Amino acid sequence: MGNELGVLLTRSSSERERWSLPWRPTQGGETLEAASIRVTQDALGEPPIWIEQIGAFGDGKRHPSDAEISVAFVGLVPHETASPRAGYTWFPMGDHPPLTPRQRSMVEMATRTIQGRLDQAPIAFRLLPPTFTLSELQQMYELLLGKRLHKASFRRALQAAWLVEPIDEWRSEGRGRPAQLFRYSPKKRRRPHRGVRFDFLYP
Amino acid sequence: MGNELGVLLTRSSSERERWSLPWRPTQGGETLEAASIRVTQDALGEPPIWIEQIGAFGDGKRHPSDAEISVAFVGLVPHETASPRAGYTWFPMGDHPPLTPRQRSMVEMATRTIQGRLDQAPIAFRLLPPTFTLSELQQMYELLLGKRLHKASFRRALQAAWLVEPIDEWRSEGRGRPAQLFRYSPKKRRRPHRGVRFDFLYP
DNA sequence: GACTTTAGTCACAATAAGTGACTAATTCGC
DNA sequence: GCGAATTAGTCACTTATTGTGACTAAAGTC
Numbered sequence: 024m025g026n027e028l029g030v031l032l033t034r035s036s037s038e039r040e041r042w043s044l045p046w047r048p049t050q051g052g053e054t055l056e057a058a059s060i061r062v063t064q065d066a067l068g069e070p071p072i073w074i075e076q077i078g079a080f081g082d083g084k085r086h087p088s089d090a091e092i093s094v095a096f097v098g099l100v101p102h103e104t105a106s107p108r109a110g111y112t113w114f115p116m117g118d119h120p121p122l123t124p125r126q127r128s129m130v131e132m133a134t135r136t137i138q139g140r141l142d143q144a145p146i147a148f149r150l151l152p153p154t155f156t157l158s159e160l161q162q163m164y165e166l167l168l169g170k171r172l173h174k175a176s177f178r179r180a181l182q183a184a185w186l187v188e189p190i191d192e193w194r195s196e197g198r199g200r201p202a203q204l205f206r207y208s209p210k211k212r213r214r215p216h217r218g219v220r221f222d223f224l225y226p
Numbered sequence: 227m228g229n230e231l232g233v234l235l236t237r238s239s240s241e242r243e244r245w246s247l248p249w250r251p252t253q254g255g256e257t258l259e260a261a262s263i264r265v266t267q268d269a270l271g272e273p274p275i276w277i278e279q280i281g282a283f284g285d286g287k288r289h290p291s292d293a294e295i296s297v298a299f300v301g302l303v304p305h306e307t308a309s310p311r312a313g314y315t316w317f318p319m320g321d322h323p324p325l326t327p328r329q330r331s332m333v334e335m336a337t338r339t340i341q342g343r344l345d346q347a348p349i350a351f352r353l354l355p356p357t358f359t360l361s362e363l364q365q366m367y368e369l370l371l372g373k374r375l376h377k378a379s380f381r382r383a384l385q386a387a388w389l390v391e392p393i394d395e396w397r398s399e400g401r402g403r404p405a406q407l408f409r410y411s412p413k414k415r416r417r418p419h420r421g422v423r424f425d426f427l428y429p
Numbered sequence: 430g431a432c433t434t435t436a437g438t439c440a441c442a443a444t445a446a447g448t449g450a451c452t453a454a455t456t457c458g459c
Numbered sequence: 460g461c462g463a464a465t466t467a468g469t470c471a472c473t474t475a476t477t478g479t480g481a482c483t484a485a486a487g488t489c
Contacts, residue, residue: 049294079281080258081297142425157468164422173421174467175447180421180422180423197456197466198464199456200465202467215425218379218478219380220345220383221345221387222345359436360437376477381438399435436483438484439483450471454468456463456466457465458462458464
């Protein structure tokens with residue numbers, strides 16, 4: 024782990040020792056989002072730094088809990104501070120134990136949801152400590168996007184977005200030139216207005 | 227109507243004559259999407275040309291049907307062919323009768339979902355007849371996006387996307403030069419690969 | 430035929446992105 | 460101490476993409 028997204032699974036004793044996504048039934052008077060934050064709390068002892076609903080899944084077949092539909096959420100926690108409680112284990116997102124088809128598609132949609140929101144919410148910034156180097160930030164984006172980015176392009180885009188400001192501190196990482204530390208401090212700026220896009224390939 | 231999105235509401239007699247989004251309870255063995263297509267069929271006599279789940283809503287308060295959570299979908303139909311059955315009425319998306327807060331947020335998310343998918347699925351093309359003029363296509367995009375587009379930019383982007391091909395037919399709309407007709411016929415092309423974007427403004 | 434209206438295209442400017450090469454500051458091996 | 464290696468940070472140049480006004484084309488109106 025550390026340079027790849029992970030997925031937290033739990034081994035359900037009731038179901039022939041299969042791994043599954045952590046879940047819990049809703050409690051009365053609670054929003055779905057609050058319930059899903061509670062799942063994270065129970066599993067890791069802390070809430071996610073970001074969470075979003077993936078969608079509702081229901082096809083007539085019932086969930087073990089006897090619920091007719093399952094509502095999936097994706098949340099993120101920084102790996103360092105997130106030590107799983109007993110019964111929970113981290114797996115690499117791309118190499119986890121077999122899941123039911125429904126859960127597998129939830130995991131796939133989770134990745135897509137993260138990557139689609141990355142340019143709309145400061146997800147990467149909240150996964151990092153309050154101060155960070157630009158290389159750390161870039162590595163976080165690369166981890167989340169699952170692809171390499173060009174250093175100059177990344178920094179140019181970051182600069183144009185007025186999202187970080189340098190602080191008067193440097194950090195030496197052993198070898199190489201020390202890196203300046205930055206802090207997330209978004210400034211007001213005009214919303215980029217783009218025209219149409221036709222990004223779909225097939226009907 | 228005709229140059230704005232509409233929302234189809236139904237007047238529920240049970241609930242003090244309030245307008246509400248069309249809904250129905252799920253039937254066993256049916257996916258959520260199939261159920262929502264059935265809602266459209268019952269209301270308009272035809273299925274939507276595109277449909278997508280908006281999300282699940284649940285906050286402890288129950289829906290009139292006694293369901294604990296509601297799963298909302300957004301679907302589109304061309305206005306011309308979609309004549310509502312008794313009890314259903316079209317309203318302009320931006321000026322409809324008061325709804326419950328939950329339903330109001332569903333309507334808002336519906337608009338955002340449409341606009342967010344417009345560049346990823348040929349929604350606009352399916353709302354038009356098989357052959358259409360480029361001005362009609364542009365007007366459809368403008369209607370769905372809720373903003374004006376520049377003619378030259380629109381056509382340039384369309385050309386780059388290899389999505390339409392001209393047919394050997396022209397249509398005269400009364401005054402002005404006759405417009406050439408086009409048909410939707412997407413060609414293979416390489417997926418555009420973009421770098422990072424930082425499009426969010428606030429934490 | 431002059432004027433209006435809609436279609437369709439062009440050319441140029443402005444922005445944004447991709448990319449390699451460069452300079453800077455440090456550690457490591459010797 | 461000194462050069463190689465390593466990481467940070469920036470520059471300059473190229474290429475793509477987008478915004479935009481102006482232009483030409485083909486019809487109808489009067």
